[in-house]
Amino acid sequence: MTYEQIAEMMEEMGLPFAYHHFAEGESPAPPFLLFLSPGENTFSADNQMYFSFKQLDIELYTDIKNPELEKQIEQVLKRHKIYYTKSEVWIESEKLYEVLYETEV
Template sequence: MDRILAILQEIELPFAYDHFAEGESPEPPFICYLIPGSDNFAADGKVYVRINEFHIELYTDCKNPALENSVEAVLDNHSIFYNKSEVWIESEKLYEVLYTFEMEV
C-alpha cells in the first residue's frame, strides 16, 4: 500500500480511497483509487506471489490531455504497465479517465 500512496503523492492531486466523504470532495481535478481484486500467483496450492489489481480514476471537469500525460509519466517512471479508458459522467458533469494495472504487494 505504501508504494501506491507514494505514486499518488507524486501525481500531486487530491486523492482518496474509493470516494471522498460527502461534502469533502475537492474541486476537479482529483483522483480516487481502488483495489477491486487480486490476481495472485499460486504454487504448491497456496499464494506464492500476491498481486493486486489497482484502479486510478482521474476526474476532471474538462478534457485535460496535459494532466493525463503527467499522470502517465508518473506511472511510466515507476515502470507500471497500465490500460486506460475514459467516460463522461453526465450526472456529475465530469470526465473519468481510468488507469488499471496490477502490482505485486
C-alpha cells in the first residue's frame, strides 16, 4: 500500500488524521487519528529480499470510550482486507484513550 492509498483509507474513517503527529497548535479536538509506519518486516533468502511488509499503526484518540467509532474504523480496515491487532491504553497526562490498531501492509 502506498502512502496515498493509506491516506485515502484514512479519509474513509471520517475523522481528522495526520501522519505521526499534528503540528504544534494544530491538533484537533478528539476524536482524531494518527498513523505511522514504525518499521518493516522482510522475507529474504539467498541474500535477496523477496517480500517486504511495512508496519502500519493507526491510533485512535478519544476523550470518552466510543465502541461505535471503533467499529466504524474496524469496518474500513475489514473492507480493505487489513488484518489488525487491537490494544487500548488510557493516557493519564493527556486524559485520552488511545486505541491502537497494529497492521502490516
